[in-house]
Amino acid sequence: MKNALKYITLCxxxxxxxxxxxxxxDTVKIAEHLTFITKSDTARNYINVERLDEVAxxxxxxxxxxxDTTYYQSFRLGTKGVHDYKNVVCVFGEENQSTLxxxxxxxxxxxxxxxxxxxxxxxxxLELARLLKGKKLNHRIEIVAYTLEEPPxxxxxxxxxxxxxxxxxxxxxxxxxxxxxxxxxFFSDHKKSQDYPIGALSCIYGNKGDYxxxxxxxxxxxxSRKFSSLxxxxxxxxxxxFTGPKRLSGIDFSDHxxxxxxxxxxxxxxxxxxxxxxxxxxETDTMESLDLDRMRLIIDSVLNTLINxx
Numbered sequence: 001m002k003n004a005l006k007y008i009t010l011c012x013x014x015x016x017x018x019x020x021x022x023x024x025x026d027t028v029k030i031a032e033h034l035t036f037i038t039k040s041d042t043a044r045n046y047i048n049v050e051r052l053d054e055v056a057x058x059x060x061x062x063x064x065x066x067x068d069t070t071y072y073q074s075f076r077l078g079t080k081g082v083h084d085y086k087n088v089v090c091v092f093g094e095e096n097q098s099t100l101x102x103x104x105x106x107x108x109x110x111x112x113x114x115x116x117x118x119x120x121x122x123x124x125x126l127e128l129a130r131l132l133k134g135k136k137l138n139h140r141i142e143i144v145a146y147t148l149e150e151p152p153x154x155x156x157x158x159x160x161x162x163x164x165x166x167x168x169x170x171x172x173x174x175x176x177x178x179x180x181x182x183x184x185x186f187f188s189d190h191k192k193s194q195d196y197p198i199g200a201l202s203c204i205y206g207n208k209g210d211y212x213x214x215x216x217x218x219x220x221x222x223x224s225r226k227f228s229s230l231x232x233x234x235x236x237x238x239x240x241x242f243t244g245p246k247r248l249s250g251i252d253f254s255d256h257x258x259x260x261x262x263x264x265x266x267x268x269x270x271x272x273x274x275x276x277x278x279x280x281x282x283e284t285d286t287m288e289s290l291d292l293d294r295m296r297l298i299i300d301s302v303l304n305t306l307i308n309x310x
Contacts, residue, residue: 089142177223
């Protein structure tokens with residue numbers, strides 16, 4: 001009888017742990033997504049439209065397995081001819097009024113594989129989509145994979161994120177806030193592995209690149225404060241909050257800048273890009289350099305924050 005009880009208890013424990021694991025991000029899936037997105041003979045830059053379309057289709061097919069609605073947001077521009085470029089959008093919790101946007105760009109600079117910049121963020125979107133299916137949500141969540149974040153389009157109205165943010169304005173969408181996943185895969189536990197736009201910041205944040213950063217501007221608003229607080233309270237991964245002026249170098253170096261520009265509250269989640277990862281915009285930015293387990297913890301932190309944010 002005692003052995004039977006021990007066996008039943010063990011089965012219950014295994015079932016519980018399996019269910020817990022099933023609710024979180026999966027490093028095997030993270031690796032599979034990274035492999036498809038980064039390992040190709042042609043880089044997914046604005047010149048190689050066919051490769052961009054392949055990645056967009058992959059994202060679309062993944063989103064459509066889980067979301068209430070999935071669609072392409074296409075726009076046309078001429079670059080060595082006329083091409084259509086595509087954001088990929090999916091929606092959860094359509095019954096809710098206020099919208100939370102979570103976005104990351106899937107294009108790359110030059111001929112880089114762009115594993116950290118920004119396949120890591122896109123993989124975050126893919127895992128969030130899988131994990132949000134069937135969840136009770138307090139907000140409508142719109143997940144967007146952007147095209148054309150990189151130069152020569154950065155800071156122009158041709159960025160995919162500008163096209164998306166502007167569409168929210170045009171359609172009078174009630175936007176609670178936006179979360180930008182910009183490079184979430186590179187970490188280092190070595191001393192002096194972390195740089196800053198102002199050297200004195202190392203006295204506050206340390207000189208090891210072993211944390212994820214929640215980046216806000218001054219006057220960040222209620223959404224960003226609540227998101228940051230909930231994210232940190234989970235204590236799944238070492239997290240630093242950084243708030244500074246928009247003119248500070250790096251603080252607006254991603255798609256969230258267009259939401260700020262158009263009056264929305266937004267936050268960037270980042271490993272700090274070139275202030276830590278010296279593979280930035282280089283051919284050495286490969287998936288082999290990423291920390292998949294820490295990526296998993298970041299994705300889980302974002303997921304739980306989105307679900308519990310009110």
